[in-house]
Amino acid sequence: MTRVLVVHGSERGSTAEIAGWIGDRLRRDGCDAEVRAAGSVGDVTPYDAVVLGGALYAGRWHRDARRFVRRHARALRDRPVWLFSSGPLDRSADDADLPPVAHVVRACAAVDAREHRTFGGRLARDARGFIASRVAESAAGDYRDPERIRAWADEIAAELAAMSPAQGPVAAQPRCWNPSDGSRSLS
């Protein structure tokens, strides 16, 4: 079964929850998905593919996501990688494909990412911290769209299934996809 690491840099938990939704959906789609905090991962080589997400703060990706890319860039280049950002505290991420911020563009290049998505964020009305509480006064809310996020996970699973017969480490374990009849394994 294709082993997928879903990893997140999250300050207040909402990006971690998005990673959990993606992991659940990938498992439903037949992958062996593991969800971890970026800072807790020492080695990505046991995984066939990686999905990495970071919360946006002041126009920057969460530091744990940035560090993860720096530490594992070489291994990440050797496997398919998808990146996401979560942040906008409005519906803008649902209305258009928001481009990655500048250093996420660099991260995309560093790991040769297959794709990047921006999803809406969440901020609690009672968010702690001087600046966060000020932001919350005008922008608190949950702007994540779970169905859009799960649909993206379906796309990732389909891409993994399609590449399984032919390429690299994923090719060695083409169990998301049954080459004889094209069906997807849900086990």
Ligand SMILES: Cc1cc2nc3c(=O)[nH]c(=O)nc-3n(C[C@H](O)[C@H](O)[C@H](O)COP(=O)(O)O)c2cc1C
């Ligand atoms: C102080 C502060 C700064 C933020 N800056 C940005 C930003 O630059 N861009 C953005 O899209 N969202 C920004 N956000 C929204 C967060 O990215 C959003 O709340 C996100 O869901 C937080 O993820 P987390 O719960 O995983 O930490 C900011 C939020 C706070 C509190």
